[in-house]
Amino acid sequence: MGTAHVFWGTVSPYALPAEAASQTLAALIAAQFTGFLLGVLSAPRLSTKIGVGRHITIALALFAIALSAPLWVLSPPILLGASVILGAAAGSLETQIGALALDPARGPRALTVLEACFGLAALLFPVLVFVLSPVISWRAPVALAATAMAILCVVWTRTHRASLSPRTQVDTAGASAAPRPAVRRIPTTAACLLLVFAVVYAGFETNFANFLPRIVDSHGEATTSVLAVSGFWFGITAGRLFAVSVVHTIVGRKALAVLAIGLTTALLGLARFSDELATALPWVIAAGLLAAAMFPVALTLATRIGGIPIPIMTSYFVASASLGGAAMALPVGTTLDAFGPRGVPLLFAGAAALLVILIVAPRNSHSTA
Template identity: 35%
Template structure:
């Protein structure tokens, strides 16, 4: 059922535009601590292992927000969940800014992730329910990439050892201003427009649906391994570049990665309806394996930056295409499928951060990058199995792009 939120008038289309800004802020949150890595490690006298714990709890918070948001939407409505997500992020940033201590920062990271997770799941499920969903979700992911790109660039150009605390204040100000715009817009909507959806109480959970169980498991595995690569690669890239001798190139490398993500997702947004999704996922994963293996061995800074750019291009379209394809494969439970996919992604980002942080601290940068390459192998295997599974039955044909290879 298409949410009322996206039907009808031009005013309703503005909700999609707000969704793009939501995703922009989510992008900045995903790289928030990673971009501040040099300042955090120096100020708190911590190492990559402690950074892993911070990233882990941020993604556990993200997972919590993802899993709770469908429940909260049913009880409170769409608008309330989106508003609560913004308020939670603002409160978490203020906590990290005003209360000193590494433990408090980790707690703030948890709540920051919770707010971002609730926003991403709610907005993403709306858009997937719309016509041309592959194109629309790709556009929103472009804004996600822009946020993740521009934030580290801003840090690189403006922040010093003495001023990095003001990044928290700047983010609080931007989110507060957007919250005011969002509340003003919501007040102009008709009564009930942002209310909870009508639920079909007879619909079983996907976890107990034998017909869709294999697709759900493969979808979860794919999202788990993908987020383990994309998010952790961006977060650990400054430390990896530092280990590989690029002392002053860490944030520039992160910006290079997210520039490639933005470019790739912009192209995907224009061509999404023409793609064969499972073939695209297999090809992207295979190329990523090769590029990561070469990057692990590369020693020249220029070569490393070029490889980072192409790794970003390979990663760019995988999440929006896989998310849309998975949800449409299970078209009678789009909200639940979206929640599982994003939850698995947040869990992958959290759990695999420990593995990568451990390998970086104890075996060096090359070892950590080879861990990413191994995850890409698992990603490739999941894409192949998804294709084999869908050959046994027909994928819903809402857009032409949502057909499996045959």
């Protein structure tokens, strides 16, 4: 999942023509998170219809195929199709894994640990691309990622062979056909505001990471600037590992507001010092540290105050996040072309300020600060 979220931003400085890179990258990210939204929305129904085992197998296989697309062709229409497939596969997998991690028996730390592992892949993939590209080719780490997903698909299929058998699937379908009591599907007003929070936050996180090589473009050396992506995810991963020990104390609106204010400040600092990688990197890492706990804390808070079952609330939250990733891509690309690298951090700072407003606005009985 971590590799998918930084894939196009990391590969684009090497694979895309510089003159059209911003708009092409924006289109790829928008396509990926449109696919992600489709994957999130279709995951519950597909799992019920064909079984969880088969669904995960198909998603893993599509994931591997989509990652391998840039190895064969760099035609924009083909890459857009691969981006949609990549997003759909990632959305399907993340929805199911997120619902498992949010089981009340596991507590809020489970999601934070999962997000830390997510961040580890997002941190390492840009480093791998930066190290291997001059020695071999940028295609080498892409091939490694696609091969790893293909191997994971095979291993999953072999270890879950019983759950993939027709009999098991029929039994599962029969069980799912049993009548179930009606459940509430409309979240509370406070939880709906957190869904808007998810749209804005994910629009920031996904696009900030993918556009960082363009923002911190030191004298046109975008290939060196991919290390900024690793810096951002280093901050997020370190922050989430720390949050594992304190997440039970920071699930509240006050903590989210403090983090959002700090994030706004860090992004304003980046707008001032984005000319060189060395001066920009501390601000990038600070942004990652401050953003680290925001998504898991907001999601955990939403499941507590949502008033609906956890799997449904999780699906809504992840769907809102994927919508944000898709919706913000084109405005970011346009801002980059119109105002240059310094304009984009200011746009993101505005988004972070909006997060503060969304957090402090509700003053009702559902507030858990």
